[in-house]
C-alpha cells in the first residue's frame with residue numbers, strides 16, 4: 001500500500017483529532033480510568049490488529065497507553081495506519097477512555 005506524503009498525512013490527521021505525527025508514524029495517547037480497563041483496551045486493539053493483519057506499537061504505563069502506527073514494510077504511514085487509528089478510537093470510546 002502506498003506511503004502517504006506530507007499532505008496525505010496532514011489530511012488524515014485532520015480527521016483524527018487525537019492523533020499526531022508525520023510521514024514516518026502517527027501516535028495517540030490514552031488515559032484509561034484504571035489499569036485493568038487499559039489492559040482490556042489493549043486486548044481489543046490486539047484482536048482488531050490481528051483481524052486486519054496490521055499491528056501497532058503499544059506502550060503501557062499503569063493506565064496510560066500510547067499507540068504508534070506505521071507500516072513497517074513500506075517505511076512510513078499508509079492508509080492501513082489511518083484505518084487502524086480509526087478503529088482504535090472506536091475501541092477507546094467504547095471503554096469510556098480518552
Ligand SMILES: C[C@H](O)[C@H](O)[C@H]1CNC2=NC(N)=NC(=O)C2=N1
Nearest residue numbers: 053054055056070071072073074
Ligand atoms: C506478513 C504480514 O502481513 C506482515 O508482516 C504485516 C503484519 N503486520 C504489520 N504491521 C505493521 N504495522 N506493519 C507491517 O508492515 C506489518 N506487516
